[in-house]
Amino acid sequence: MRFVIAPDSYKGSLTSREVGAIMAAAVRREIPDAEIDVIPMADGGEGTVEALVEASGGSYEEFVVHGPLEPGTVARMGLIRVGGEPVYVIETANICGLPMVTAEGRDPYAATSRGLGEMIVHALDSGAARLIVGLGGSAVNDGGMGMLAALGVLFRDAEGRQLHGRGRDLLRVAGVDWSGLDPRLATCEITAASDVTSPLTGPAGATFVYGPQKGVTPGQAAELDEAMRRYADMLEPDASGDGLADCAGAGAAGGLGYALLRLGARIESGAEVVARAAGLQERIRGADWVLTGEGRTDAQTLSGKLPFRVAEWAAGEGVPAILVSGGLGPAIEPLYARFAAIFPIVARPATLDECVSEAEDNLMRCMRSITRLIKTARG
Known part of the structure; x- marks a missing residue:
């Protein structure tokens, strides 16, 4: 099974490289023979x-x-x-x-x-x-x-x-x-x-x-x-x-x-500048899943933020995309038309400081659950 991992950073918590590495480690833990291509992304901001x-x-x-x-x-x-x-x-x-x-x-x-x-x-x-x-x-x-x-x-x-x-x-x-x-x-x-x-x-x-x-x-x-x-x-x-x-x-x-x-x-577009340099669309081609993420998903994501663009590029290649977010805000219902699924990583009611300090563990746990679902569905 082939995964392309193309996340933004979780701003104030994890860089896009760190997010990608954690996602990849979680996938490998559950599907050891998975083919994984990690592409840290950015939209002109941090990273x-x-x-x-x-x-x-x-x-x-x-x-x-x-x-x-x-x-x-x-x-x-x-x-x-x-x-x-x-x-x-x-x-x-x-x-x-x-x-x-x-x-x-x-x-x-x-x-x-x-x-x-x-x-x-x-x-x-x-x-x-x-x-x-x-x-x-x-x-x-x-x-x-x-x-x-x-x-x-x-x-x-x-x-x-x-x-x-x-x-x-x-x-x-x-x-x-x-x-x-x-x-x-x-x-x-x-x-x-x-x-x-x-x-x-x-x-x-x-x-x-x-x-x-x-x-x-x-x-x-x-x-x-x-x-x-x-x-x-x-x-x-x-x-x-x-x-x-x-x-x-x-x-x-x-x-x-x-x-x-x-x-x-x-x-x-910052996302397009980075995607073009990384050859993102070509690397998505032939993948089974695209995984992306950001620190907070809300109505602004719909206006073309990086995960939204990644989902567009994945759809163009006929590959389902999953969004793994540090937290979910309001008015995200239209995003379900773009993503196969949307997951927040928070595990319990927590302060912002707690969410930031626990981001690595929460992301690993959430990604393991997502990967297990994918593995089970595939049989």
């Missing part, structure tokens, strides 16, 4: 660098960059080859990511994407002509101002003082000077990998939809959203009609999607 490097047999390099709040974060950049050409891979989640800040320390006014700009400079210093930037899991809501400042864009307030690109600077910015932008970006092809389709501003934008998980309070949201709109007008003074701020994905990673679009990047 994107690792997923692409593993899929492509690439390598890593570490750099010290600015974290979401303070300098001194050690982050990894990947180097892979696509079509024989070198491509550098970085992600917001390991530079200015939400898990890097405690729940009590999340501050949309203080957080900055500056470290991402510093990592792009490191890639350019290494000779990057093609760059993949994973957008997802960020702690920032600065419209990418910090990243742009690190790349040489000069922002000033009404008194002419230089701004360094924290969330609070959206409220103060009065002028922008592009003359210092790193000229090497003009010849660097940038792909922003993200499955977020939100525009930059408005009720469906970065601040209102994703801001609350980064510490934005209801009283701050309207002020920050309006400041983000003025900031976009400043960056695109000649935009007529719908500008880049209205593009799908501009609101990804607290507005980093917009800033990258302003640099000439194109936004692609």
